[in-house]
Amino acid sequence: MSDLLERLRGRGWRMTAQRRVVAEVLDGDHVHLTADEVHARAVDKLPEISRATVYNTLGELVTLGEVLEVSTDRRAKRYDPNAHRPHQHLVCAQCGTIRDVHPTGNPLSSLPDSERFGFTIEGADVTYRGTCPSCAGA
Amino acid sequence: MSDLLERLRGRGWRMTAQRRVVAEVLDGDHVHLTADEVHARAVDKLPEISRATVYNTLGELVTLGEVLEVSTDRRAKRYDPNAHRPHQHLVCAQCGTIRDVHPTGNPLSSLPDSERFGFTIEGADVTYRGTCPSCAGA
DNA sequence: TCCTACGATAGACATTGTCTAAGTCAAGTA
DNA sequence: TACTTGACTTAGACAATGTCTATCGTAGGA
CATH class of the missing domain: 1.10.10.10 (Winged helix-like DNA-binding domain superfamily/Winged helix DNA-binding domain)
Structure with missing residues (x-):
């Protein structure tokens, strides 16, 4: 950057x-x-x-x-600002902390044609929800 | 319902x-x-x-x-109101229309342990972005 | 039927974001 | 360097969405 x-x-x-x-x-x-x-x-x-x-x-x-x-x-x-490397986000439900994560595979491949309803699909945003170590420990 | x-x-x-x-x-x-x-x-x-x-x-x-x-x-x-059947969403970037969709597989399986940073993962929300047929035709 | 605690109400307030009109200044030109 | 111009910045009004509070109303049990 x-x-x-x-x-x-x-x-x-x-x-x-x-x-x-x-x-x-x-x-x-x-x-x-x-x-x-x-x-x-x-x-x-x-x-x-x-x-x-x-x-x-x-x-x-x-x-x-x-x-x-x-x-x-x-x-x-x-x-x-991490716009140049594709990634998804992992969010703590307690404190809202966000981490960039890099899942395996292509999220688009999980959506079969029959579930696309004629849309042109451009991408998928994945938000993993969970609890971070600090909040889990507290 | x-x-x-x-x-x-x-x-x-x-x-x-x-x-x-x-x-x-x-x-x-x-x-x-x-x-x-x-x-x-x-x-x-x-x-x-x-x-x-x-x-x-x-x-x-x-x-x-x-x-x-x-x-x-x-x-x-x-x-x-469709809270009793797990699903994700497909959104038209033009008009904002939302469709419920049912992807295959478990989105959590795409996140390896090394990318979980000690979080307890509870779920994943996937939003597929695209253009709906009406907006594509216009 | 009467009581009472839970729910509804109006409207103030909070948060986040957008817009406008007027002033300022970066960078090109001479 | 000094000038010029239009892009940029500013303060604050405004808008959209959501939350809170004090007061009033009422569902449902006794």
């Missing part, structure tokens, strides 16, 4: 302090943040950044395919 | 006109309604029913396991 800024510049993105900060927040291993969490961390680095700009920038990153939206629960959408 | 009211009464549910109406709305084949849609249809049958009551009743039905919550997109939660 370190070359994200280069890729964006290459696509004609106007580089602003705000966009740089949002990209920096998403970089690193603290993944699956909500928009509000991204905003909070961005404010630490650039106090005057507005909420709308964070939402706009996240939306643009999603459109560009650099970040994925994840909606594992009824709460806020989360943003996953 | 026609015996839903009986089951609920058997569980000590106090039967009120409002709860009966909500259950009736969910009954039938017009499935996957949002809370707001349930409320709109309930108002047709019982004009003075309040939004809070619909939300409360839906929440109770979910808790009782009679109805499933489905969050396939960033929009409102949808309520699926």
